[in-house]
Amino acid sequence: MRVQSLDLYQYRNIATLELKCPEELHLFVGPNAQGKTNILESLYVLALGKSHRSRSPRELIQFGKQRAHLKARVAKDGQIHRLEVQLFEKGKKVSRNGIEQSRLSQYIGFLPAVLFAPEDLALVKGSPQVRRRFLDMEIGQVSRTYVHHLSQLSKLIIQRNHLLKELGKNRQTYSPLLDVMDEQFVSLAVPIWEKRFRFLRMLTKWAQEIHQTITQKQEELMIEYVPSIQIDDGMRTEQLREIFANELLKIRDKEIRRGSTLLGPQRDDFRLKANQLDLHTFGSQGQQRTAALSLKLAEIELIHQEMGVYPILLLDDVLSELDDSRKTHLLTAIRGRVQTFVTTTNLEGIDSATLEQARIYRVRQGIITELG
Ligand code: ATP
Ligand code: MG
Secondary structure (H helix, E strand, O other): OEEEEEEEEEEOOEEEEEEEOOOOEEEEEOOOOOOHHHHHHHHHHHHHOOOOOOOOHHHHEOOOOOEEEEEEEEEEOOEEEEEEEEEEOOOEEEEEOOEEEOOHHHHOOOOOEEEEOHHHHHHHHOOHHHHHHHHHHHHHHHOHHHHHHHHHHHHHHHHHHHHHHHHHHOOOOOOHHHHHHHHHHHHHHHHHHHHHHHHHHHHHHHHHHHHHHHHOOOOOEEEEEEOOOOOOOOOOHHHHHHHHHHHHHHOHHHHHHHOOOOOOHHHOEEEEEEOOEEHHHHOOHHHHHHHHHHHHHHHHHHHHHHHOOOOEEEEEOOHHHOOHHHHHHHHHHHOOOOOEEEEEOOOOOOOHHHHHHOEEEEEEOOEEEEOO
16 A cells, blocks of 8 residues: 655645655655654544544644645555545544545545654553553454444443442442443453453564564563453453453452442553563663564554555654664665655664665755655
8 A cells, every 4th residue: 555645735834745655665854843743644644534643633724724635645456545634623524535424434444554653652651551542542443343342341330430439338238230230341351351362462473573673683572461350361251251250259349449440451551571671660762662663563564464455654753762773674674565654853874775765855844845
């Protein structure tokens, strides 16, 4: 899959842009605050209908203007598809091949994209919530049932917490309603765990390979799921159900005292290790970045396996904290597989083979010019 062209109108600090970009690698170079991230963000918006760093469409419209228009031509399965996003002060319109899509869910999926931005370092450094969100978003991209189960689960947890608080207030420890809820809880939690296990297994394999390439086998990456109860990947469905049901009974009094649900997939985490060391606590900045990057790049393979196409890759500012060796091996690892858009403040340390293949653009105050 390739983005053939990108046209922007009144998007952030970019008044107009008409970019032909059929090549594989595109490098956007410029000092801070010039519009490099804005370009990647616009591709992300065309892919997913929303920005990764802003909730309101309004922020994406150029200051003082009423609307913004984004267009991309995408080559996929020998055909060209036209994607369009129009942003207004209130709301947006998305269309494919000239036909407006009333639901965002019908629009997305045509241009799968993997973005790595500086914020993604939080995958290693941040709270468990960040990692769960990553898992849930990524599995959600390839499994609708997973999304369904998750939303059912979060509704159930709200009701359950409510009931636990009630019981606590009334000093009750027995409730037939809680029994019913717990049965539902088990039925939702187990398939979520099974999906996460399956997904992490695949992701780990690919992330390890990529990590080995970038670090030249200096480091071995491990990803460990950290569940809130004693379960693991090897367990059968029935076993998982039984263990979870028992644990819920054991902790019931405590949950009633606290008025809150203490176990379940919504409490789990995963840990990233390099050469056995927990990167959250002991990783250097560069190590943390490399691990987060490997995890994200593994997503490319996952999307390819589950959806049959390679996504586009958007790398925002990743090169700055990698040493020259990691930089070179990262760029080598992605070469030849996916169309990639990279931002950087300078070209130092980028190997000549990469520079020869890339299209390089200078970005200054929202104006993008190709360097010949
Ligand atoms: P850095 O190297 O620091 O990451 P960058 O080149 O990626 O810089 P961008 O994030 O793309 O910079 O932002 C460029 C500029 O766009 C910012 O200075 C910001 O003020 C401006 N900007 C953001 N939103 C809008 C908007 N809606 N209208 C006009 N300009 C905007
Ligand atoms: Mg930026």
